[in-house]
Amino acid sequence: MRLHPVAAALTSAVLLASPLPAASATPATAESARATDDPAGYVNPFVGTAPGGTDFGHGGGAGNTFPGATAALGGIQWSPDTVTRQHGGYAYKDNRIRGFSLTHISGAGCSDYGNxxxxxxxxRPDPDPAARHATFSHSNEEASPGSYGVRFDNGIRTQISVTQRSGIARFTYPAGDARPAGLTVDAGRAFNKATGKISVGARTLSGYTDSGxxxxxxxxxxxYFHVVFDRPFAHTEPLDxxxxxxxxxxxxGTRxxxxxxxxxxxxVAAARRNVTVEQGxxxxxxxxxxxxDRWNEWLGRxxxxxxxxxxxxxxxxxLYHALLHPSAFSDTDGRYRGMDGKVHRTRPGHVQYADFSGWDVYRSQGQLLALIAPHxxxxxxxxxxxxxxxxxxxxxxxxxNGGTRVMVGDPLPAMAASIHAFGGTDFDARGLLRAAVAGRQDDRQRPGHQQYDTLGYIPAGTKGVWGSAATTLEYAITDAALAHLAGRLGDTKTQAVLTRAAGNWRNLFNPVSGYIQPRNADGSWP
Structure with a gap:
């Protein structure tokens, strides 16, 4: 692939962005190519797993990342979970691992997944579930993009790697321990309340977990999940x-x-197919x-x-952390479960994604992805x-495949519009614009929209609105993004309407204080 350099400065470093093939592309210099033959080697997945400041109740004191194995925009995040609770599953200060779960969210201020x-x-497992953990030392632990490994103090070693929708783990048991090698798998445990069911075969485990x-x-x-082992079970039993x-x-003697x-x-059939197709x-x-190699391809852009x-x-x-989400949600055959609970299918060669932290990512992450990965x-x-x-x-x-209504504003239409502006144009942009404009009048999408449209701002104390001034600014930002999208699509009428609405932020500028601030419905300042 020929590289399209985009110059930028970062302190004393010069960055050459190399995302997409283009007719006018210029190869990166030999010096820059040599410098990044193995960019994955520069990544430290443990960054963000220790609190960097005070947590005031919303997870803000830590990065809440996870160190485990995942692919870029991957649908599986197989990572260790420590006894100490952390939204990413892993607290660096804790030397006790209680399991390696299949799903994680990086950087969130609340917990979910951990399935x-x-x-x-x-x-045999300890009869007390709270005692089912093993100690380890960070000196016996390693993590890099796409893989994770640790050797417990008891001598058991775990090595994990992944594809887009599947994972592989190699468990090595100590030769000096005469007890049988085994493991537990628990579909009834996650970071939040979970239930589930596991069916046991001669050397397979399959089932589902319900959580959220x-x-x-x-x-x-x-x-749903399907696990196949390279050897048959000698003994099985329900856990607890x-x-x-x-x-x-x-x-x-199994080692x-x-x-x-x-x-x-x-x-379950789709889970089985995913591991078969992707791993062979x-x-x-x-x-x-x-x-x-795949991570080097991504990071090397x-x-x-x-x-x-x-x-x-x-x-x-x-950059590595910026490429972890959204998560691939559709299967290798293109099927996925939609927000309506029904099974849908993507176009051939395309992927449905999930886990959109809208307010957190619409300002810059979508734009970055459009630059280096427009498809x-x-x-x-x-x-x-x-x-x-x-x-x-x-x-x-x-x-x-569900909404949470967490945070403020109307960020996802703005993210899609920004992706279009930065080069990711292979989607139904006109359909997006129509749906986003219609959603401006939906209380679920835009609480306080009536006041925003009639007064030009959302008054302080409006029911269902978390931060009237902040929400007004957020709506105005999205209106501006959609106005630009309408302009690029040639819809000048919609562009004009949205451009006027995008100026609503001015109605919250208090000339006396010199600041944007909340305003009462009668126009007075609190």
Whole structure:
């Protein structure tokens, strides 16, 4: 692929963005290419797993990231969970791991996912679920884009790698332990309340888990999974007497066990198909290498020349975290479960995405993705439209195939419009514009829209609005983004209407204080 350089400065470093093939593209210099042959080597996935400041109740004191294995925009995030609760599942200060669950959200201020944790052990599981953890040292732990590994103090080693919708784990048990090698898998446990069911075969585990409740919302989802091991079970039993979990052990003398797992939000058959299609018969080492190569392809779309080693580590670690979400939600056959609960199918060669942290990402992440990955960014914009059509409105923060109504404003239409502005244009932009304009009159999408349209701002104390001044500004930003989209599409009438509305922020400027501030319905300032 020939590279399209975009110059930018970062302190003493010069960045060469190299996202897309183009007729006018210029190859990156040999120096910059050499500098980024292995950009994944600069990434530290542990960044953000320790609190960096005081948490005032919304997760803001920590990055809430996770160090485990995932692909860029991947649909599986197989990562360790510590006993100490952290929204990303992992607290760096804790030396106790209680499992390796299949799903995580990076950087959120509330908890969700953490589904279907696996926990390797020798002998039987402790009868007390709270005691089911193993200690470890960070010196025996490693993480890099696409893989994670740790050796517990008890000698058990876990190595994990992933594809887009599946994962592979290699568990190595200590030779000096005569107890049977085994593990637990629990579909009834997650970061929030969960139930589930596991069916046990000769060397397979499959089932589903129901969970949700992001930021105490009513949102729920069902995740299906299928696990196949490289050897048969010697013994199986329900975990704690419940069909939501399983304890399995292997023949005496077993030292290494490999597990392949696929996930899907459609059904178990799709989860099985995902692992078969994406992994084939490739070994752990082959899949580990492929995951690293794929991450280097993604991270290498921005080549760095100059700067210090520390600056490169900071840059590529930040870029890595910017590429974790949204998450691939459709299966290898294109099917996915929509916001209406029905199964839909994408166009061939396209992906439906989920987990949109709208207010947190619409200002810059969508634009970055459009610059370096216009195909995927276009699919993200189409996914936003699909969610809006299926739900009947655009939610502000969506998890899996449900909305949570968390945060403020109307961010997802703005994100889609910005993706279009920055080069991700392969989606139904006219449909997006129509749906977004209609949603401006929907109380679920824009609480306080009546006052916003009639007064030109949302008054202080308006019911259902979290921060009247902030919400007014957010609506105005989205109106501006949609106005520009309408202009690019040649819809001058809609452009004019939205451009006028985008100026509503001025109505909250208090000339006496010199600040934007809340305003009463009668026009007075509180």
């Amino acid at each position: 279907v944790p696996f926990m390797p052990l020798t002998g 409740g992001f930021c105490h919302s009513s949102n729920r989802y069902r995740l 007497g419940k069909t939501s979990g399983a304890y399995v052990s292997f023949a005496p 290494t066990v490999t597990a392949r797992v696929g996930v899907s939000f459609v059904d 018969k490739r070994s752990y080492d082959q899949l580990h290498g492929a995951a690293r 921005i080549a760095v020349r100059g700067g210090t080693e520390t600056q490169r580590r900071v840059f590529y670690t930040a 995927e960014a276009s699919d993200i914009a189409q996914s936003i439209l699909n969610q809006g059509r299926q739900a009947g409105y655009f939610d502000r923060w969506t998890v899996a």
